Amino acid sequence: MTTLTVLPSGKTYDVAAGTSLLKALLETGEAIAHKCDGKAECGACHLFVQEGRKSLSKIQRVENEKLDSIVGVGSKSRLACQVVLGEEPVTVELLGFV
Numbered sequence: 001m002t003t004l005t006v007l008p009s010g011k012t013y014d015v016a017a018g019t020s021l022l023k024a025l026l027e028t029g030e031a032i033a034h035k036c037d038g039k040a041e042c043g044a045c046h047l048f049v050q051e052g053r054k055s056l057s058k059i060q061r062v063e064n065e066k067l068d069s070i071v072g073v074g075s076k077s078r079l080a081c082q083v084v085l086g087e088e089p090v091t092v093e094l095l096g097f098v
Ligand code: FES
Pocket: 033, 034, 035, 036, 037, 038, 039, 040, 041, 042, 043, 044, 045, 046, 079, 080, 081, 082
């Protein structure tokens, strides 16, 4: 298990390491868009990882290519559907495009 903190709500959840960040967020009930159901095609699940980036799965080519096409991407950007949670606590900021 690890701890997932979600901004802007500020709520904290216990989530299983080794699962997808999108799946974990959906299970918490937080509002996260996922129009392509996790195929790295829509970009709707774009969020910022504010803390704990190092313990997450690395960005793969398919995610990198999609991020390149999204406006407003920064160094903290990830696609939630492509992130696998690690053992370290993570703080993510939802961007509210639901
Ligand atoms: S759900 Fe579409 S890119 Fe993540």
